[in-house]
Amino acid sequence: MVSIAVYVEDDADYFRLVKEAFAERAPDIDVVDWAAALRAPDRIDYALVWIPPIGDLARLSALRAVFSLSAGVDHIVARDPDWPAHLPLIRMAGEETGRLMADYLLWACISVIRGARGWALQQNERVWKRTVVTRSTSDCVVGIMGLGQLGRYAAGHLSRCGFVVQGWSRSPKVIEGVRTFDGAAGLEPFLAGTDILICLLPNTPETRNIINARVLRALRPGGAFINVGRGEHVVESDLLSALDDGVLSAAVLDVFQHEPLPVTSPLWVHPSVIVTPHIASQASVCARVDYLIGCIRRLQRGERPEQVFDISRGY
Secondary structure (H helix, E strand, C coil), X not given: CEEEEEEECCCHHHHHHHHHHHHHHCCCEEEEEHHHHHHCHHHCCEEEEECCCCCHHHHCCCCCEEEECCCCCHHHHCCCXXXXXXXXXXXXXXXXXXXXXXXXXXXXXXXXXXXXXXXXXXXXXXXXXXXXXXCCHHHCEEEEECCCHHHHHHHHHHHHCCCEEEEEECCCCCECCEEEEEHHHHHHHHHHCCCEEEECCCCCCCCCCCECHHHHHCCCCCEEEEECCCHHHECHHHHHHHHHCCCEEEEEEXXXXXXXXXXXXXXXXXXXXEECCCCCCCCCHHHHHHHHHHHHHHHHCCCCCCCECCCCCCC
């Protein structure tokens, strides 16, 4: 029997939910709690983790692959110097993850163009003020930085919903209905034509602090910013200055350098900012388990899953 060990920091119930979902869908895969796995490290084939204890993955001597509970892998590679880098490290993905991210971004973009943050403030103050907004999706160019699986899915979804969509990535990409830019030479023209900038980049040394004053000022006048990438992408002081100075009209932020976002952060109360608690694409347990089962079946056949972390590229 194939076995998978599960560790999710600060969520004891998650193991039970994962075990139940595997039992229903793939009873031939044994789901093992972390303590039991460490007692029998030579019997564990796979590991599903979120912020695993440093050094634990290296103790599982029979591992064939490691699965990240999220699309990001920083909680493994940036924290644990002993993680088994010779093994496939597979990012969480799947159809539901893509749909949820695309829906979140559609909501965020429409919230920006209709001024939803202002309505919320008026509601809090019980103020009835009818501010007419005539801007629509077809008047707005959305620029997506990062055209991996989630970025491509979101680009298609936003385009079908009426937005003009363009994208930027490190290497050339071709997406139907989406104008694409790439590399350092493509960044400036990409930004110059963007009304709403979406960050969906991986977290690498090259992308950290990429959202800075220069980038924000390069957007169209009154631009907006949506971050569903990583908090490390943003120079927060530059973002706040751009909002205060009117360079940006709005921001929707789902990820932050420090999570949970400290109660002292000015982002909580900024009149032009919507804060969400890192929930843009949190797929259901069942959807995640379906994805894991598919990956495990491919690995068992000697095939390589799609979402394997490339250590040379950093994502």
